[in-house]
Amino acid sequence: MSLERVTLALPSKGAIADPTTSFLADCGLRVDKPNPRQYTGSIPAIPQIDVLFQRVTDVLYKVADGTAQLGITGLDVVREHPHEDLIVIHENLRYGYCKLIVAVPEAWVDVETMLDLVEVAHDLRDVKRRNLRIATTYSNLAREFLYSRGIHHFTLVNAEGAIEAAPTIGYADAIIDLVQTGTTLRENHLKAVPDGVIVESQACLVGNRRLLERDPLVMQTVGTMLEYIDAALQGREYSQLTVNMRGESAEQIAEHVASNPVTRGLQGPTVAPIYGTSGDGETWFTITIIIANRNLLKAVEHLRAIGGTQTTVTPVRYVFLPHSPTFEKLRAAIG
Template identity: 45%
Template structure:
């Protein structure tokens, strides 16, 4: 029996719930014997184990080869892996758990509204013998961002628990922390600096160069996971429209439909003759099926109405597969380059 592919995901809390929902939506339902066990599997797919880990530990597991694939926050990957060649980002944006790593200062700092103001303040405090203190759980990203933006005089304070209270408690002057809505920052009388977004992040899929390089069976199982996720994400961008249109013939219907960019479809519309229940084959009704980008849906519907369409129905595809998996191809190229 060959070694299974190991997929590491969050072990608890909102991140675990969101990841499980995402995987189930992609046709990758996770089976876990009980909440206290840290190894599960993908239902209906042989040879793939699911490892339940802390989100921060997932990056380390992938880096060392303890896990072959992992789903965790891009913020953690950027902070903990950096330029580590053993951690490959397969898909940077899985579409859930969006957040931003930001610099936030007390609302009472009326004269400090931009990152440039913060740089000036750091210089002024330096002259007075005082150092700007920044509380954060992301020291690498925060240090790099501050230096890149001209803030050279500061001390990073390792954060534990809720960082929003750090300025009020006096052990830091400002914070660099994750926020989704900004509500918690405002409740603690903090505000984000203009130009103070260090990183925009979300859940991402990463892979281990160490464990997948020269492991053809594991790589094939990885392709299954990547293909299904990629096709599921692509499907969110499209809608499938079906409508009945009267016309002299198929070419006449095609001319009506393709007269607007919203209804041209991916390669073009599919047109099929409708055989009415009345049995009158001279009626000239045709069924048109097109795939349209989601943001052009109403434009497409309006144009079909102008063309005399009836019975317009819209559905969302579960998957949209391309001619090949671009994400998997990128992974294979990265593995070859590092071989």
């Protein structure tokens, strides 16, 4: 039986909860939550969506078991709890950046690499007759990473919250945890092991593979979401630049502007005459081009050099490409 509504699970609390609603609003997908104490909401731009607020790990479970068909959570959570029914639709929504890393006490001046930690694990085993103890909530990723780096004798200490304090209190030797800025690590006298980065994470959009394959409404809904998301993320890369320039004709102006690839825009410059402005008999034109942000200053320099004045720059909200690239990728993956 086909679904009539699509449920999108979003984080209710934690580091990516507020950034998620802000991100969706920036994409044009404002989330309405009628009551802050309720766990449901809606997205007026896509009326068939019901929003369900859950903790980040529960977002994952709800999508995996099909209670929600789509969800936004952290990539670290997805990697920690892989599920065959779960597909990562968009893995870089460009917020919620963090890293899952191995950290040891700063006092361990002899430990600079994971190979040092391998030896410390051996020493603890040989001399103190015990395993290296690592506090973490990411037991699957931690185990897999430690094995892959040659640490085989360790005990994972499951801890919820204040993991960074474990080596100070003494119930663990090292930790595996998420870091954003590293401030908490430093405050707890810990240091990251440079080659101990397990996952570089950010927010991602996930879906239930089985329901995406089976239910046209889910596929159609994710298609609409991805149009907004791709266009908005693409829009962040560009600015609209408007400049006035004196010249003989629109063609001549366009030729000058397009002579530099940086100011060629997405398709080419738009050139329009300005009527009745200077009174000196010269013809003025206004030029509009879309410029990649990384080329902005180069573009302004070139326009100045060819006589451009009064340059204004405005952000671009959306860039809609012929197709949503992420949706095309999803269709190929789903088959």
